[in-house]
Amino acid sequence: MASNLIVFITGANTGLGLETVKSLLQSPTAYTILLGGRSLEKANTAAKEVQAEFIKSPSIIKTVQIDLEDDGSISSAYEHITKEYGRVDVLINNGGGQFDQQILLGNMSMREAWNKSWNVNVTGTCILTHTFVPLLLKAADPRLIFITSGVSTLAESDNIAIKINHAPAKGWPKKEPSVVAYRSSKTGMNMMMREWTRILKEDGVKVWAISPGFLATGLGGNPELNKKMGALNPSIGASLVREVVEGARDLDTGKVVRRDGIQPW
Incomplete structure (x- = not known):
């Protein structure tokens, strides 16, 4: 069984x-990072590039084909990771659209x-989590993370x-x-996330949702437009994810965490 901590990240070849992945490679902790992507070719290309960028990292990257809309892909990923690694210490449900x-x-x-939207962000993510629970339960300190959004809060809607909460002009269609x-x-x-917190509480699994902020990624298809609208460098959100992985927000389990504290429901 691998001595490195095993971190499986879905949707990890971009954004x-x-x-x-890059943030974890800069950590002194040795990880085996399972970089998941729908296209194994794109995942392999991304893994090769970032491993070369952080050549002195104690961590290594392996790639896994994973498509949240394909139950066969989810099952195959589970079988592969079970065979190769025997457990998952941290599952980061980052894949979404x-x-x-x-x-x-x-x-x-x-x-x-x-x-x-619901099939990828909710249904597929839940099925993947359900599939991988047995591997999480084999970890000494299992961590389950969901990447959510600042626009998901009801309390601040x-x-x-x-700007996203502004009422549009009168008339139809909008x-x-x-x-x-x-x-x-x-x-x-x-x-x-709240349900997984409840379901896995007695199993000792730490669960969070992370709200990384408005980031200049390809989410929605236009990172340059996002930048013009004030989006932050994605590395800032990644630093928060790494903090959760490495224990800085252990007192906030079961919550939606963001850089400045807890995001209200």
Whole structure:
């Protein structure tokens, strides 16, 4: 059985997931980082590049094909990781998607975008977690993490200081873009996190959702537009994920954590 801590990160060949890989590579702790991606080719390319960037890291990267919309892919990943590593110390449910813009672009119907938002961000994530629980329970200090969003909070959804909460102009149809399917699915994920906290409490699994902030990633398809809107460097969100992995937020289990404290429900 591997002596390194085993960290499995879904959706890790780009964006916050990849930045989290980089952050863990800079830690003095030795990890075996299982970089998960829908495309094994893209995962392999990303892994090779970041391993070369942090060549002196005590950690190593291995790749895993994982598609949250494919139960066969989830089962195959479980069988592979079981055979190769025997456990998972940290499961980071980072894989997700924002598809609201595809409605405006005419690439998806509203039903397709809503169904895909929930299928990826909630259903697929829950199925993957359920599948991997046996491997988490073989860890000495199992950690289960869900990546949520600042737009998922109900308590702050009427805070008009946040642009996304502004009421659009009178009239129909509304022309202003929204992320209603995405933010609704992430609110659902928060409840799912609470359920996993309850379900695994007596098993000693520490569970969190992490709200990393508005980051300049490809979520929604346009990182440059996100930058213009004030998005932060994804490395800032990745640092928070690493803090949770390494125990800095152990007093906040069962909560949605963000850099400045606890995100309200």
